[in-house]
Amino acid sequence: MKTLCEKYAAKLAAQGLATGHGPDAPLVGGLDAELVWNREDPRTDVLSGLFSRLSINSLVFVRPAEPYRTILDFLAARNPDGIRPEDTETRTFLHDIPVCGEFTAEAMAARLKRRKVIVIPGQGVAACGTVTPEQGFVSVSSAVFATFVLFFSDYLNRARNVTLDDEYVDVFSRVVRLLPAPRTDLPGLATGPFINEESVVAAMAEAGRKVVGFGLVDSFFGNISYRLGETIHISQTGSSLDELEGCIDPCPMDGSATNGLTASSELSAHEDVYRRSAFDCILHGHPRFSVIMSMDCERDNCPNRGRCHIHCTECRTVDGVPIVPGEVGTGPTGLCHTLPPAMAKNGAAMVHGHGLFTAGNNDFNKPFARLLEIENRCRDLYFERLSQYV
Structure with a gap:
């Protein structure tokens, strides 16, 4: 103990x-x-x-x-x-x-x-x-x-x-x-494409450790996945992104296995992104300023105020990155409905009050770079907006 x-x-x-x-x-x-x-x-x-x-x-x-x-x-x-x-x-x-x-x-x-x-x-x-x-x-x-x-x-x-x-x-x-200075260095992750489960798991574990190490998550939460053929390898629900060894589930996209029972609650959203696009991998973190800017809205007297996270109808973006509503997991207001179309089109999307998703091809280098780039841009944008009022 x-x-x-x-x-x-x-x-x-x-x-x-x-x-x-x-x-x-x-x-x-x-x-x-x-x-x-x-x-x-x-x-x-x-x-x-x-x-x-x-x-x-x-x-x-x-x-x-x-x-x-x-x-x-x-x-x-x-x-x-x-x-x-x-x-x-x-x-x-x-x-x-x-x-x-x-x-x-x-x-x-x-x-x-x-x-x-x-x-x-x-x-x-x-x-x-x-x-x-x-x-x-x-x-x-x-x-x-x-x-x-x-x-x-x-x-x-x-x-x-x-x-x-x-x-x-x-x-x-x-x-x-x-506040600490924003990080701009990149970790230099393993290069793909990855051709077998062993290399996929190793690359996912490495990327997860770096996401945590760069402070791009809340505690160790978030999720990560890689599509290998018709199987999605995804972090398990509640798993630590910095300790993913033994906590990655291979989930066939045809539903022929029950591995999804322990997979991330956002498995269905990842699946639909892959079905709608040619992306091979997805990173999801909770960078602080990305979450802050996802919640910032200048509209007064909005009828959805207080329910923005599930009912927002505003078409808001951060430098072209869409902000969508949606609750964790599935259900009628789940992000599984809002995230995939936004991700498939842009390769990145922010979920209101929740976090940031980025996608890429072959390996996690580009998704990681975009995760960091968007977070740093959100930090700059925060102070740019603030300067309009003070």
Whole structure:
């Protein structure tokens, strides 16, 4: 168990969500035969009390690195009853993020009984799991991602509507100064076309690690696929993009096997893209500014406001990349209906509040390059739009 605790503490640091050393390094605890922590810290005396108050076997506590720390503390102060982001990850996994004003086991347990993750202003973020520390890692990562998206989205909307106040302007300026520079280098992935399952799986695993390493996902979520003949190799649902070995399903396009039962929930969307086009591979990530810009709309008094993610009828694009509505998976409002025609025509599409899909031929070099290029363009576009109002 301690090895798992150390693994997910290291992942949080590797993704830039926390510092790797010192008093602000993540605290990850796991209960097996006994309760163990990844490192010693006096705060574990309080955090250990959560294990007797909740039906959990793991806990992740993080004082986020900047700029996430400033964002979380600011939003928590503004929303003491709970933070309510509107991106797809929040709707799917978190619903809302309770704010806990006390760093006590009693207060934190009361809020963690109804939600997966909480914010303790000035202290950090806590999330629990009932199976492994991975659950807490995912919840913390999702909360940090969602609050980043909310902060920047809300600021742009307030600037447009002339409702910014001095405190928000000061905090925003501080956060922008703390943003890391955008990456423009490319990883140089394996070149295709790939002619057998072994080479396909190796190329997918390599691309997945780079997508996570470049920060183009929320925690490790996203999906990836490659069409080899009439079989689609696709990452499994809930799999870690940076650990895809053993988590890739070969799914015949004629439905002659049941492998799709464990495949990504977006298998049907990938299948339809391949049926409509000559593409060989698809990458899907959750780059932050792509998600932010997918949600930005200048239209006031829209009858679909609040249901944009499934009912948006506006034809919006980012430099020709279409933005489409659609929920995760299938169903009448699933992105399986909206994404494929957009992808087949453009080779890239953004799903409202969700993320970015890119496609290519032979190998993952072009899809990766487009994923990074579009994210960087969305970052530039954000500040270009903001400059119109401030």
